Structures are given as C-alpha cells and as structure tokens.
Amino acid sequence: MKVTNVEKKENSTVELTIQVEPDAFEAAVQKAYLKARKNIAVPGFRKGKAPRKIIEGMYGTAVFYEEAINDVYPAAYEAAVKEQNLEDMGHPVMDIVEVNKEKGLIFTALVSVRPEVTLKAYKGLTAPKAEVNVTDEDIENELQPYIRRATRLVSVDREAHMGDTAVIDFEGFDDGKPFEGGKGEDYSLEIGSGSFVPGFEDQLIGLKAGDEKDLDITFPEDYVPDLAGKSVVFKVKVKEVKEPQAPEVDDEFAKDVSEFETLADFKKDLGEKLQQRRTAEAQNDFESAVLDQLIDNLEADIPDGMVETQLDKIMDEYAMRMSGQGMSMDDYLKMMGMTPEMLRTSAKPSALRQVKTQLALEAVAAAENMEVTEEECEAEVGKLAEQYKLTPDQVKAAVSVDALKQDLLLQKASKLVVDEAKVGEAPKKEEAAAEEKPKKTTRKKKTEEAAGEEQPAEEKPKRTRKKKTEESAEEPKAE
Numbered sequence: 001m002k003v004t005n006v007e008k009k010e011n012s013t014v015e016l017t018i019q020v021e022p023d024a025f026e027a028a029v030q031k032a033y034l035k036a037r038k039n040i041a042v043p044g045f046r047k048g049k050a051p052r053k054i055i056e057g058m059y060g061t062a063v064f065y066e067e068a069i070n071d072v073y074p075a076a077y078e079a080a081v082k083e084q085n086l087e088d089m090g091h092p093v094m095d096i097v098e099v100n101k102e103k104g105l106i107f108t109a110l111v112s113v114r115p116e117v118t119l120k121a122y123k124g125l126t127a128p129k130a131e132v133n134v135t136d137e138d139i140e141n142e143l144q145p146y147i148r149r150a151t152r153l154v155s156v157d158r159e160a161h162m163g164d165t166a167v168i169d170f171e172g173f174d175d176g177k178p179f180e181g182g183k184g185e186d187y188s189l190e191i192g193s194g195s196f197v198p199g200f201e202d203q204l205i206g207l208k209a210g211d212e213k214d215l216d217i218t219f220p221e222d223y224v225p226d227l228a229g230k231s232v233v234f235k236v237k238v239k240e241v242k243e244p245q246a247p248e249v250d251d252e253f254a255k256d257v258s259e260f261e262t263l264a265d266f267k268k269d270l271g272e273k274l275q276q277r278r279t280a281e282a283q284n285d286f287e288s289a290v291l292d293q294l295i296d297n298l299e300a301d302i303p304d305g306m307v308e309t310q311l312d313k314i315m316d317e318y319a320m321r322m323s324g325q326g327m328s329m330d331d332y333l334k335m336m337g338m339t340p341e342m343l344r345t346s347a348k349p350s351a352l353r354q355v356k357t358q359l360a361l362e363a364v365a366a367a368e369n370m371e372v373t374e375e376e377c378e379a380e381v382g383k384l385a386e387q388y389k390l391t392p393d394q395v396k397a398a399v400s401v402d403a404l405k406q407d408l409l410l411q412k413a414s415k416l417v418v419d420e421a422k423v424g425e426a427p428k429k430e431e432a433a434a435e436e437k438p439k440k441t442t443r444k445k446k447t448e449e450a451a452g453e454e455q456p457a458e459e460k461p462k463r464t465r466k467k468k469t470e471e472s473a474e475e476p477k478a479e
Helices: 022-039 052-059 065-083 136-150 251-257 263-296 304-324 329-336 340-367 374-387 392-398 401-419
Strands: 002-009 013-020 093-100 104-112 117-119 152-155 165-174 177-190 212-218 231-245 439-441
Touching (some): 013 065, 022 065, 065 104, 177 231, 251 263, 304 340, 329 340, 340 401, 374 392, 374 401
Antiparallel strands (some): 002 013, 093 104, 152 231, 165 177, 165 231
C-alpha cells in the first residue's frame, strides 16, 4: 500500500488517494478465485476444479475483482490513515479510481477528521430557571391516582350513564354475516373510555341489565382494510351495569394506600416529593438551556462522518432498549410504521447536538487543563460495580477505562459551565457576547474510545458516494 496524494477538503475532511500495488492485488484476486471456484460450474470440469483463466474467459477478467477489493481495501485504508497520522472519526467515503492488473487497485478515501474548534464564552452564561412551588390543588392532583386505584365498581339496578362500566355480550355483523374479531362475551366496557369503535359506547347510555339492542356502527376509513368505512350492526346484550364508587379520602384511606397514619402526613409527603421532582426538572431544564448556549458559542466544521458515527450509537441504543423490552428492532419499526432510514433521519438532529456538545465540553476541559485522576476513575468503577451488582474487575472488563475517563472529563467540564452560569434571561443569539478571549483547541490523537463511548474495533470503510448531510453543511466554518 502507498498513499499517492493527500488533499485537505472542506468540512474537516481529508482525501487520500491510495494504491494497492499490482502484486498485492493479484494475491487478493487469487484468494477470491480459490474461495469462489467451488460454487462455479464450468462444462468439461468437475465443480470447483475449473482453472481461473477459464472462468475469467467466460465471465471477464474482472469477475473476482469485487471480492478482492472488499478483501484488501479495509486494511489499506487503515494503514493509510495511520501513516498520515489522521484521527479518523468514522464513515469514510470510498471511490474506486482504477483497478486492473497493471496498476492494481487505486481508490480515494474521504476521511472525516476531528475538526478544529473555536469556543467563545463558556463562563457566565445565562438561562431562565423556573420557580418551583406546590399548591394545594397540585397535591390534590397527586392524590387522584391513589383514589382511582382504590375506586371500586359496584353493580347498580339502573340505566347506564357516562362513566359507568357495562358488562356486555356483543357480536358484529357485516351484511348479516358475523365477521372475525367482532364477538365478545362478559366484556367489561367503560362508557366514555374511547376503547371501542366511535359510536359504540354512546349507544349503551340508557340501557340497563337485561336490555338488548342493535347498534348501527360505521367503521373509520383508516380502520383495518376488511372493515374500513363499512356500516355494520353490533347485536349487544347488557348483562350488568356498574358504577365507580370512590373511597372516602380520610385517615383510613391514607393508611390503606400509603405508609402514613394520617391523611395530613400523606399529603405532606406527596407535596415534598412533588417539590423535589419539580426542582430536579427545573434544574435539568436550566442545565440544558445553558448547554444550548455553549453550543451556540461553538464554531467548528463538523464532518458528516462524525455525525453518522454518533447516529450509529443512537441506533444501537434504540435496539438495546427494544431488546430490553422483549421486542426486536424490526418489530418496533413495523409497529411505528417506520423504516430504519426514517428512524435514522429523525434521530439526526439529536446526533448533531450530541456531537456539538461533546466538542464544546472537550474544548472547555482543554482550556481549563482538566484531568481525571486514577482515584476518580476507580471511584466511578466502584459506583458502577455497586449499581449493577458486579465486581470492579467485571466492570473494567465490560467498560473501556479510557471511555470512562472521557465521560468523567466531560462531566467535569459540564459541571464547571453550569456552576459558572447565572439565572436570567437567555441572550439573543445575535447579541450573545464573548466575555473571554476565544480559545482555539485541537485534540491530540484520541484512543478508539475517546468519544465517550466505545467505538467499533474494526469498522470497515464503506464504499459510498460523497453526500453532505443538511445539518453539517450548515455548520459555520472555524476561523
């Protein structure tokens, strides 16, 4: 392998022209032939015994090129990036320039590299912070779920009202014939819940136990295809009417639904927990707004590959969450009516924000000469071990120590920015002033995990056409 040309491009990318010499490429072609020949039938030869020249004569000299290219260019790419001392941020864009016996393989690789960052003010940022207060009405609202859970359904001998539960038998008919999924027995239906097709529940009002009625129903146009827009008849028999009876909200109620002896103590606890929750939410919103301002003060030509790499992580996280809920990613996408491409597109703004936040916090850490000590790292390992019921050695085996240190470093930087921020009206973007001298920072060669999460160990370059994402194309260029 040799690099024949290096050219800096826009948007923090470098284009390398890489050649795999004829001898090395010929070895890859021979390897591809040996792998493929067992599946190629040639008249006059036993399967798998046809000479390479015969096969090439039948299908062309390039018949094994694709397999050979896929075999050699990942290693050639990685060697070229290492030789040029580039910090590859992932998702390179490959183009084949020339491939033949005389010159071997020549291709270009557009490498996304860590951008140079200009960060303006990061201290003294201002953002609004909600004032937290809890009213008596708020506490009453907090009580409602407990009241609903303690509410009992009691059988009544009267006509059904809105909010009652009717126990019914029903069967649906389309042109006089019952249809699949349209039958139920002893079904408890809360009138007004909206759980049945529109118009069904309303027609139960006024009926009492023992009444029978034919309900004329027209299915919505967006219903299942077999029934969409159709007019059908449901034959319904009401077997019982039940009304909800809420409990007396008193000290006995408090004892039943909580660990408190009195309603006053229970309400006090609900109010305190609501206060804590709202305080945490207000702080989270404040911190998020401060980081938004920090991002506004960032100037960097963010390469597409960096955003795409972050998108890969987000998609992996989606898949892990779905798996944890017992659902495959394919099933989730079908349920949501989405394709992987649609989900990826919807997640792109989030990925771009995460990349910007990371770059900005790294710049803060560099400007403040922040470091993470071994003691701090060991303490974090201990916390994770306790949280997940593991030993420290098991945590270190599962989590990259370098990635852990990077996470802690970014947390330090974030804490500094938030601690130095003030509560107040957020400045307009065009009026935001840099109170400190702009600092330019560039990162030295990172480890594979330095992005705060573990990177794939050996991600093969993808042979794709160059394409700028809309988000990264709009980023301001660093001065």
